Amino acid sequence: MSALSIGRLAADNGCKVQTIRYYEDIGLLPPPARSDGNQRRYTRAHARRLRFILHSRELGFSIADIRQLLALTDQPQQPCAEVDELAAAHLATVRRRMARLQAMEQELERMLNHCQHGEVRECRVIDVLADHALCATEHGPAQAEG
Amino acid sequence: MSALSIGRLAADNGCKVQTIRYYEDIGLLPPPARSDGNQRRYTRAHARRLRFILHSRELGFSIADIRQLLALTDQPQQPCAEVDELAAAHLATVRRRMARLQAMEQELERMLNHCQHGEVRECRVIDVLADHALCATEHGPAQAEG
DNA sequence: AATAAAACCTCTAGTCACTGTAGGTTCAAG
DNA sequence: CTTGAACCTACAGTGACTAGAGGTTTTATT
Numbered sequence: 001m002s003a004l005s006i007g008r009l010a011a012d013n014g015c016k017v018q019t020i021r022y023y024e025d026i027g028l029l030p031p032p033a034r035s036d037g038n039q040r041r042y043t044r045a046h047a048r049r050l051r052f053i054l055h056s057r058e059l060g061f062s063i064a065d066i067r068q069l070l071a072l073t074d075q076p077q078q079p080c081a082e083v084d085e086l087a088a089a090h091l092a093t094v095r096r097r098m099a100r101l102q103a104m105e106q107e108l109e110r111m112l113n114h115c116q117h118g119e120v121r122e123c124r125v126i127d128v129l130a131d132h133a134l135c136a137t138e139h140g141p142a143q144a145e146g
Numbered sequence: 147m148s149a150l151s152i153g154r155l156a157a158d159n160g161c162k163v164q165t166i167r168y169y170e171d172i173g174l175l176p177p178p179a180r181s182d183g184n185q186r187r188y189t190r191a192h193a194r195r196l197r198f199i200l201h202s203r204e205l206g207f208s209i210a211d212i213r214q215l216l217a218l219t220d221q222p223q224q225p226c227a228e229v230d231e232l233a234a235a236h237l238a239t240v241r242r243r244m245a246r247l248q249a250m251e252q253e254l255e256r257m258l259n260h261c262q263h264g265e266v267r268e269c270r271v272i273d274v275l276a277d278h279a280l281c282a283t284e285h286g287p288a289q290a291e292g
Numbered sequence: 293a294a295t296a297a298a299a300c301c302t303c304t305a306g307t308c309a310c311t312g313t314a315g316g317t318t319c320a321a322g
Numbered sequence: 323c324t325t326g327a328a329c330c331t332a333c334a335g336t337g338a339c340t341a342g343a344g345g346t347t348t349t350a351t352t
Contacts, residue, residue: 123230
């Protein structure tokens with residue numbers, strides 16, 4: 001009878017104790033049994049589910065996506081088209097982010113290369129930041145989750 | 147004599163009215179003069195500063211970075227080494243994020259390519275999410291600001 | 293068995309960079 | 323002079339955690 005404490009579960013899987021409690025709060029991890037003193041005691045099923053969540057997060061899936069993916073795993077005999085769609089949509093998002101970062105990278109490189117390392121008054125970095133017309137690319141707005 | 151309303155300033159520069167008020171709140175934009183009826187009236191200097199902020203944000207600089215950059219522009223006769231350092235550090239951050247996104251991209255591609263489009267029970271996407279050992283790369287944790 | 297330290301508990305607030313809403317006031321056009 | 327758009331302040335919410343306060347339980351050592 002594996003009865004993991006929350007600290008053990010966290011250490012085993014490389015996350016913080018608070019993160020596990022958070023996933024329980026938002027309903028991603030089912031509430032585990034409790035000890036006589038009200039401390040959480042996890043089974044291997046919990047550990048599996050936690051690993052799924054953590055790994056999906058590492059691959060950039062949102063909590064909302066993961067919620068859906070977990071729901072789909074509870075329907076093992078259904079076709080996996082929905083899973084694939086979710087993953088494909090996420091892949092597209094990742095690619096959009098990469099494109100934006102690439103545009104940023106190019107502009108940052110460009111401005112650093114043009115800087116003469118003199119005074120701030122004549123600094124190319126400052127000039128470019130002050131005027132988008134000096135940019136070579138159309139870089140969109142910044143955005144979250146890399 | 148140019149006396150821009152907040153709505154005009156926002157429209158001219160492609161941001162939201164609230165964003166401008168927010169930048170004032172946190173001390174990035176100086177409080178402008180007010181009309182008799184207490185509405186904000188901006189000068190071209192405000193517009194310039196706002197564009198600097200917005201453009202820096204587009205290039206992925208944090209508000210903290212921008213605060214520093216703005217402080218440096220107020221010292222035009224100083225050497226621009228600090229500016230360059232900030233930009234270089236940011237470039238490094240951008241590259242780290244790109245590398246992480248690239249790892250994600252590879253794994254997502256791989257799992258989608260291996261999926262047989264059968265049932266969830268045997269879906270490669272689900273399998274990989276459940277077990278990091280099935281990954282080809284060491285992809286670190288996700289993270290913010292793309 | 294007693295003690296002390298480490299780990300656990302709940303609850304709340306903070307992070308970042310905004311965005312949205314409520315409830316009220318002012319401005320510009322007709 | 324009226325209407326409606328734009329403005330005002332103040333506060334709550336977003337995502338995905340993270341950190342802290344203040345108190346309880348477990349575990350290890352003596």
